[in-house]
Amino acid sequence: MRFFRQTGSKVKRSQLVEFSFNGTTYFGHLGESVTVALAANGIITTRMAHDGSARGAFCFMGTCQECVLLIGGLRIEACQVALSEGLIVQSIGSLYEEPKAKGGKNV
Numbered sequence: 001m002r003f004f005r006q007t008g009s010k011v012k013r014s015q016l017v018e019f020s021f022n023g024t025t026y027f028g029h030l031g032e033s034v035t036v037a038l039a040a041n042g043i044i045t046t047r048m049a050h051d052g053s054a055r056g057a058f059c060f061m062g063t064c065q066e067c068v069l070l071i072g073g074l075r076i077e078a079c080q081v082a083l084s085e086g087l088i089v090q091s092i093g094s095l096y097e098e099p100k101a102k103g104g105k106n107v
């Protein structure tokens with residue numbers, strides 16, 4: 001599997017590509033960052049902190065490390081990886097769960 005560091009504005013809005021996140025298939029625009037593609041698919045929480053709080057991308061420039069995911073088997077900042085066809089993206093750590101509002105219901 002190949003993936004590329006985000007190197008600037010090379011997003012091809014006319015070309016949709018398929019990728020997976022935690023085993024579910026999604027689509028995004030070729031060249032956009034993985035974090036942007038996830039957010040465009042409604043996924044802003046990519047992992048859970050030790051205290052159970054939801055975590056996700058914050059700085060979108062490779063500094064905060066909040067977006068680190070397993071991409072192609074490597075731990076890497078998802079905001080710095082350009083989306084490409086067939087990319088396999090996974091959460092790190094405990095299994096990802098949608099955050100629930102108090103009382104156990106999704107908001």
Ligand code: FES
Pocket residue numbers: 035056057058059060061062063064065066067068077078079080
């Ligand atoms: S969002 Fe901060 S390093 Fe990716």
